[in-house]
Amino acid sequence: MSQFVVGLTGGVAAGKSEVSRRFEALGIVVADADVAARAVVAPGSEGLARIVDHFGSGILLADGQLDRAALRERIFASAQERQALEAITHPAIRELLRRTCEEAGSPYAIAAIPLLTEAGGRQQYPWLNRILVVDAPAALQHARLMLRDGSTAELADRMIAAQASREERLALADDVVVNDGHPEQLQAEVERLDAAYRLMA
Incomplete structure (x- = not known):
């Protein structure tokens, strides 16, 4: 088990996925909340049944998968x-992340949690030893959202807000x-943190 977990x-x-990929390239297990979130709402899961109960069956695609865009x-x-x-x-996602980190074979594990602040931070995730925030200027987030998701400027504003x-x-x-937006600088930062986390672990 990885005794040391970084949130x-x-x-x-902001570029969380890019930072995650760079830690994975250094041999670190990353438990991704987005992956866990898909698992807990997969067809046949209790999570999906509860979502349909609340939002109605119109929230499903023809094949029984969750219609993420509509949701x-x-x-x-x-x-x-x-x-x-x-x-x-959230409770199901937290449990799956904790289990994945515990089972990790790397010197430490990373729990990638986009909504960590909104979900209650350390109070809801007391098993995190450190928290790493990937930060980007708001204007850059806005531009990336429109480019990545094809979001309108208004939807991008709402998502950030x-x-x-x-x-x-x-x-x-x-x-x-x-x-x-400086890849070399980003790589240097990830390598510096990886060395520090290995020492802490």
Whole structure:
């Protein structure tokens, strides 16, 4: 088991996936909350059944999979609906992440949790030893969202506004990586942190 676990978080389109990939390339197991989130709402899962109970069967695609685009529109239009979804999925996601980190064969493990701040931070994840925040300027997040997801400017604004503020995220951080579009600098930061985390572990 990895006794030492780093929580990795950051705002939407800040570059968390890129940072995760670079840690994985160094041999570190990354338990990804997005992967866990898909697993807990897979067809036949208790999570999906509870989502259908709350949102109705219109939230499903023809093949029985969750219609993520339709669900995203619903939850970004209503804070109440977003909280309802989180109440269904977050406990199951937390448990799956913890188990994956415990079983990791690397010197330490990373739990990549995009909504760590919104989900209650250390209070909900007391098993995290450190928190690493990937930070990017808001204008860059906005541009990346429109490019990556084909989001309208308005939806990109809503997605950024729906998350915790940059200040709230940074207040949780033990470590910060600034991802403002300089790959060499990003790689150097990841390698520096990897060396530090191996020592701590």
